[in-house]
Amino acid sequence: MRALPLMLGWLLVVLLALAGPAQAQPAETDGQTANATLANLLENEETRQQLIEQLRGMAEASAAEPPPEEAPTASLPRQLAEITSRVANDIGGQLGNALDVLRTMGSGDLDSTFDMEAFTSATINLGLVILATLVLFLAFRRTAKPLFTNISQWSLNGEGLTPVLRLIICVALAALVDVLIVALAYLGGNLLATFAIGETGELSTRASLFLNAFLVIELLKAGVRMLFASRYEGLRLLPITSDEAAYWNRWIARLIGLIGYGLMVVVPGINVYISPALGQSVGTLIMFGAFIYAVAVVMKNRLRLRDAIDNKARQATMAASRVSLQLFARTWHLFALAYFVMVLVVTLTRPVDALPFVLFATLKTIAAVVVGLLLSSFLTQTIGRRINLSDDLRRKLPMLEARLNSYVPNALRVIRTVILALVVMLVLNAWGAFDLAAWYASESGSNLVGKLISVAVILVFAIGVWLALASLIEHKLNPETGSGTPSARAMTLLTLFRNALAIALVTITLMIVLAEIGINIGPLIAGAGVLGLAIGFGAQKLVQDIITGVFIQVENAMNTGDVVTVGGVTGTAERLSIRSVGIRDLNGTYHIVPFSSVDTVSNYMREFGYHVGEYGIAYRESIDDAIIALREAFDELAADEEHKMSILAPLEVAGVIALADSSVNIRVRIKTTPGTQWSTGRAYNRLVKLHFDAKGIEIPFPHTTLYFGVGKEGEAPPANLRVMQQPFDIDGRPGGQPRSGESSRAGEEDPRSKPNPEFKGDFDED
Secondary structure (H helix, E strand, O other): OOHHHHHHHHHHHHHHHHHOOOOOOOOHHHHHHHHHHHHHHHHHHHHHHHHHHHHHHHHHHHHHHOOOOOOOOOOHHHHHHHHHHHHHHHHHHHHHHHHHHHHHHHOOOOHHHHHHHHHHHHHHHHHHHHHHHHHHHHHHHHHHHHHHHHHHHHHHOOOOOOOHHHHHHHHHHHHHHHHHHHHHHHHHHHHHHHHHHOOOOOOOOHHHHHHHHHHHHHHHHHHHHHOOOOOOOHHHOOOOOHHHHHHHHHHHHHHHHHHHHHHHHHHHHHHOOOOOOHHHHHHHHHHHHEEEEEEHHHHHHHHHHHHHHHHHHHHEEEEEHHHHHHHHHHHHHHHHHHHHHHHHHHHOOOOOOHHHHHHHHHHHHHHHHHHOOOHHHHHHHHHHHHOOHHHHHHOOOOOOOHHHHHHHHHHHHHHHHHHHHHHHHHHHHHHOOOOHHHHHHHHHHHHHHHHHHHHHHHHHHHHHHHHHHHHHHHHOOOOOOOOOOOHHHHHHHHHHHHHHHHHHHHHHHHHHHHHOOOHHHHHHHHHHHHHHHHHHOOHHHHHHHHOOOOOOOOOOOOOOOOEEEOOOOEEEEEOOOOOEEEEEOOOOOEEEEEEHHHOOOOEEEOOOOOEEEEEEEEEOOOOOHHHHHHHHHHHHHHHHHEEEEEHHOOEEEEEEEEEOOOOOOEEEEEEEOOOHHHHHHHHHHHHHHHHHHHOOOOOOOOOOOOOOOOOOOOOOOOOOOOOOOEEEEOOEEEEEOOOOOOOOOOOOOOOOOOOOOOHHOOOOOO
């Protein structure tokens, strides 16, 4: 980016123009004569009394005269025209005086006042002072080069601090060393000029002018090196490449040297040895040259700098910053040209009082912008760094790290915006467009600052309370900490409490902030009450949802993860709020059931569950054998590793519950842990089928009757059947052959075929 270096270069030029006596004025002989005459009058008592009386008479006459009418204020175009005319006249007069001086020098009229021998001697002595001072300075710089290299390397590769903090510390150290080098060279030059060059023990005016100019110019160059540091990447404050830094450092250093030594050494020398008029003209030409140079640099780099600022805008994370940078990219050269024109006009029209104002305003602007850039860079790097908590704290509070990485960057972005606003206010204050001190001392300013600080404290406190309470709730919900895995009721209630806490904190914080900034929240609360009453009448269903939901939670009717039937929908409760319940059914469909439509909550996950099975056998099968097969299937299920932990009690056999049309129905029941009754039932059904098949027990199923006959037309032949002569018993088996598993001893009964005596009353009536 080249805008900031360009503006800094121009500001340093202005500083050099003000650092020394650019224009030496001749002694005013008439003023000295008038002062001497006034002193003589005051020493004589008689003349002093007469003077007093004359002054009193003039005062009375002035009081008796009517006040003069105020001249109408000239319009802005007229004022600009007058300023332009005055500047043109001044410049024309200066050029005319310079031409007269040159004409006089050409004619030889100045030979009587110009001492060539003294001029030659002074030039030689000054050249020796300049040479000695520059040699000392270059020697000190070369000696300190390894120190600068080490400081730069630590800034780039050091550890323990953020890059911005390391950069600031290293730049400060390098600047201190640079200032010490300049001071040592200045001191050495003074010693040489006093004791080794010219008359011993005296410091000539010419040498003093150069040494003072050297001190000011090299200190300014040190400031430029602090910004660019073309040779040391770790000591460069501005985020630009080495080539860009070398470009701006080289041209600004040349500009500083040319204008600084010209205005602070050459112009005073011309004033002393030739003519003040010529020196003033040379100073004006130098300022015009600087202005033309600055305009040329601006126009040369206008497009390139616009593209660089656009790239920065695309990297911005905040929309306001992005839009501001894009607007500045297209208008920066206009601001720069306006600034250069203003400085030139002020330099030419009001050199006595305006230039110091421009100087200090510019320096304040540079300081505010540089400090703001450093703080912004520090905050940007801090925002970009992820906050990492310890493993133990992350295990106990899994959501705390995510919250901190969400809240802290946003807070730092707000702080960066505040810094930007403060920099803008400081810049406006520096140029007189805004009196920051007076505004802060005023009642409105102090109240605004106090309110902003109070609001910031309130927000920080509210966020801290939320983080503490939310972390405490998560600590209770975390199965790895606290008292172990929380119950479903605890999880539901704590989750609802966390949501209610968030709503309450936001509402209370908003009310306190509004009250702090001066908004009367009494009517707001009253209006909210009336609005709530209107909503209560218009949204009775919503109120009913909330009230029913509160009682459902208080009675612990269901929790997240329970299998329930609510509002005619059966499934797993995935989400519970104060108003509704979200249920996922067996098909994966997600249902939201408002509590106002809930009449009954059927929860299948309380304490235990039952698998109730009804198994039908054919009328020709033995009921006792079927019950034995059912018990054997249960025994095998209870021995299975996968299901034995889910069974809480022995098999309950209710017995025959119905003599249906085609089957005899037998009911059994298995007590299981809550939620496992369905899987246990599926496994038991499989085993029952296997055991029935092994024992040859038929499970009835629908039968189809086939009719073999002749149609009306006689087209189908009849089916002939042959009857076997072997006798069969009533069950279809050969006579006297026992069934599989049937005892051959008549009258003997298996005890496993009996129902449970203690089971009476569960399904049977007395």
